[in-house]
Amino acid sequence: xxxxxxxxxxxxxxxxxKVFLEKGYEGTNMTLIAQAAGIRRPALYYYFKTKDxxxxxxxxxxxxxLVPPILEVLKKDIKAEEKIEGFVNGYFDQLLMNPFIACFLxxxxxxxxxxxxxxxxxxxxxxxxxxxxxxxxxxxxxxxLKDVPVYAIILNMVGGILSPFIFQPIIEKALSENLDKEIxxxxxxxxxxxxxRPYAIQNMKNLLLP
Numbered sequence: 001x002x003x004x005x006x007x008x009x010x011x012x013x014x015x016x017x018k019v020f021l022e023k024g025y026e027g028t029n030m031t032l033i034a035q036a037a038g039i040r041r042p043a044l045y046y047y048f049k050t051k052d053x054x055x056x057x058x059x060x061x062x063x064x065x066l067v068p069p070i071l072e073v074l075k076k077d078i079k080a081e082e083k084i085e086g087f088v089n090g091y092f093d094q095l096l097m098n099p100f101i102a103c104f105l106x107x108x109x110x111x112x113x114x115x116x117x118x119x120x121x122x123x124x125x126x127x128x129x130x131x132x133x134x135x136x137x138x139x140x141x142x143x144x145l146k147d148v149p150v151y152a153i154i155l156n157m158v159g160g161i162l163s164p165f166i167f168q169p170i171i172e173k174a175l176s177e178n179l180d181k182e183i184x185x186x187x188x189x190x191x192x193x194x195x196x197r198p199y200a201i202q203n204m205k206n207l208l209l210p
Contacts, residue, residue, distance in 0.1 A: 144210075
């Protein structure tokens with residue numbers, strides 16, 4: 001997997017992202033990807049031999065930028081409170097740049113837990129999540145964070161960080177309808193997410209800080 005891609009490869013990845021998001025993993029095939037990219041199938045096969053290779057490339061491109069910055073925050077010699085802020089803000093920043101991640105994973109998890117496991121296995125994501133968990137346990141051992149069940153952290157993240165992106169279409173529709181300002185204080189989704197961040201951060205602090 002190369003880090004520098006040609007313009008055609010970039011075009012394929014961009015087109016494939018839209019197709020996968022619209023059709024799901026199973027509903028996507030090489031013909032649809034080629035059509036969306038505006039190229040012939042032989043040209044597509046020149047760059048990517050299978051649908052899996054296209055998917056792995058586009059999904060890994062999105063995901064690989066997500067975990068390393070989070071790990072860097074957790075390993076910094078800063079207060080636990082600052083680590084939590086950096087951890088939550090890091091996910092918000094990445095998801096704002098890559099809303100595809102939350103939407104696609106939600107769709108595939110509802111469709112098939114096997115497909116979600118395939119994604120985890122193919123991209124070796126387990127090793128990255130293990131590193132995050134390992135860094136967390138180090139902080140617990142130092143007494144800087146509470147030892148809480150992993151499911152509590154995951155559910156807190158889903159509710160506080162992922163939910164705005166999961167419900168983005170509904171939220172944007174509500175914002176566009178000019179509802180009462182106490183309900184929708186802005187018409188811009190990104191602005192609303194930034195307004196929500198402090199509450200998500202505080203929720204995580206309440207969960208993890210001793």
